[in-house]
Amino acid sequence: MSYASHPVRLCGERLILDFLNTADWAADGRVVHEKLATPADVDRWMTATGLDGVSGPKTARELTRLKTFRAALRAMILEVAGEEGETPDGIRAVNAALRGIRGDVLAETGSPAAASAAGVPLQAVLxxxxxxxxxxxxxxxxxxxxxxDNCGWLFLDETRNARRRWCSMETCGNRAKARRHYRRSQAEGG
Structure with a gap:
C-alpha cells in the first residue's frame, strides 16, 4: 500500500503530522500499512507536500533510518499530547537532526515567499x-x-470548538457512521 498505487493524503494540518501519517498505525503503535515502501515513495510524498528541493533518502538503509526517525517522532508527539509515556529517543532524534543542518535552510525564491534550500536533509526539515x-x-x-480502525493518524484540530474527531470525515468518519448505522439496523431488525 505505497504511494506508487495510492494517492498522498494530507490532513494533519502541519508538515510533521502529515509525515507521521505516512503509515497507518495500530493502537499498540505498530505500523499496519506502510506507505513509504521505497525511496521513490518518499519522493512522491515530498512532491505532494511541496518539498521538491529537499534531500530525501536514496538507499534502503537511509529509508530505514527515516522510518526509525518517524517512529521516534511519533512516540514523542504522542507523549507530549498526553497519549503515552516518556520518549527521550524522539527528543534526541529531533535535536540530532537540528544539529545536523549544514548551510542555509531557507532559499530566496525571487518573490516574497521563501522555500527550503536545495539539499537540506528531509529529517532536518521535519x-x-x-x-x-x-x-x-x-x-x-x-x-x-x-x-x-488501524488508522492512528495525527492531526491538529483547528476547529473553533476543538471537537474534530476523525483524520478525515470522508474516510474514517464515514466508516464509523456506516458501522453504527449497520449495527442499529441489525438491532432493530433482529
Missing part, C-alpha cells in the same frame, strides 16, 4: 516542523489521534 509544533502550547493541546 525536525524544524516538529519543534515548531511542540514549542507552541496551543498547538500541542490540539494534537489528536484518529480513533479509526
Amino acid at each position: 525536525a524544524i516542523s516538529a519543534a515548531a509544533v511542540l514549542a507552541d502550547p496551543r498547538e500541542r493541546a490540539r494534537i489528536k489521534v484518529c480513533p479509526g
Whole structure:
C-alpha cells in the first residue's frame, strides 16, 4: 500500500503530522500499512507536500533510518499530547537532526515567499516542523489521534470548538457512521 498505487493524503494540518501519517498505525503503535515502501515513495510524498528541493533518502538503509526517525517522532508527539509515556529517543532524534543542518535552510525564491534550500536533509526539515509544533502550547493541546480502525493518524484540530474527531470525515468518519448505522439496523431488525 505505497504511494506508487495510492494517492498522498494530507490532513494533519502541519508538515510533521502529515509525515507521521505516512503509515497507518495500530493502537499498540505498530505500523499496519506502510506507505513509504521505497525511496521513490518518499519522493512522491515530498512532491505532494511541496518539498521538491529537499534531500530525501536514496538507499534502503537511509529509508530505514527515516522510518526509525518517524517512529521516534511519533512516540514523542504522542507523549507530549498526553497519549503515552516518556520518549527521550524522539527528543534526541529531533535535536540530532537540528544539529545536523549544514548551510542555509531557507532559499530566496525571487518573490516574497521563501522555500527550503536545495539539499537540506528531509529529517532536518521535519525536525524544524516538529519543534515548531511542540514549542507552541496551543498547538500541542490540539494534537489528536484518529480513533479509526488501524488508522492512528495525527492531526491538529483547528476547529473553533476543538471537537474534530476523525483524520478525515470522508474516510474514517464515514466508516464509523456506516458501522453504527449497520449495527442499529441489525438491532432493530433482529
